[in-house]
Amino acid sequence: QVQLVESGGGLVQAGGSLRLSCAASGFTFSSYWMNWVRQAPGKGLEWVSVISTGGGSIYYADSVKGRFTISRDNAKNTLYLQMNSPKPEDTALYYCARGLDGITYGMDYWGNGTLVTVSS
Numbered sequence: 172q173v174q175l176v177e178s179g180g181g182l183v184q185a186g187g188s189l190r191l192s193c194a195a196s197g198f199t200f201s202s203y204w205m206n207w208v209r210q211a212p213g214k215g216l217e218w219v220s221v222i223s224t225g226g227g228s229i230y231y232a233d234s235v236k237g238r239f240t241i242s243r244d245n246a247k248n249t250l251y252l253q254m255n256s257p258k259p260e261d262t263a264l265y266y267c268a269r270g271l272d273g274i275t276y277g278m279d280y281w282g283n284g285t286l287v288t289v290s291s
Contacts, residue, residue, distance in 0.1 A: 173197040173280045175267050180285030186256055191285060193250040193267030198280075201225070201245040204270035206278055207252050209263035209287075217263075220252065221270065235261070257289045 179191040193205070207219040220231045220241040229241055240253040250267050264286050268278035 173269070175269065175280055175282035177265060177267055177282045177285035180265060180287045182288045182290060183254075183257055185258055185289055185291050189254045189257060189287060191252040191254065191265055191287070193252075193282060195248045195250065195267075195269075198269070200243075200248040204273075205243060205250045206268045206270060207241060207250075207265060208268055208278070208281075209261075209265045210284075211260070211263040214263075219265070222250070254287070257287070259289045259291050261287065262289045263287060 174196045176194045177191060179189065183189045201224055204221055204223050206221045208216055209219050210216050218232055219235055220239060222229050222241045222243055226243055231239065238256050242251045243249065254261065264284040266284045267282050269280040271277035271279045
């Protein structure tokens with residue numbers, strides 16, 4: 172069964188740093204594009220970033236560009252999100268999600284999320 176388990180969230184001060192991890196199992200991780208998506212309290216889902224199967228193609232939402240870095244280690248079946256200089260508005264539940272296709276850009280499997288709280 173497909174499983175995605177996020178970790179690394181917690182309380183961080185604005186301007187600090189935090190690294191989120193997503194451990195994948197139950198599928199061939201290296202065959203899928205992977206995404207990070209977040210949901211701030213009381214808000215809708217916001218796509219954050221995506222990385223291609225081998226890491227050669229990377230895209231970010233404008234809101235995090237220049238501050239966050241997505242990466243993956245296919246040998247460890249793990250996806251990462253390095254958060255540098257986080258802002259209070261980055262406070263959210265962060266999900267990793269498996270890419271479905273390149274037509275709809277849908278995501279078929281999601282983790283349960285890890286909570287990031289950025290204090291000012």
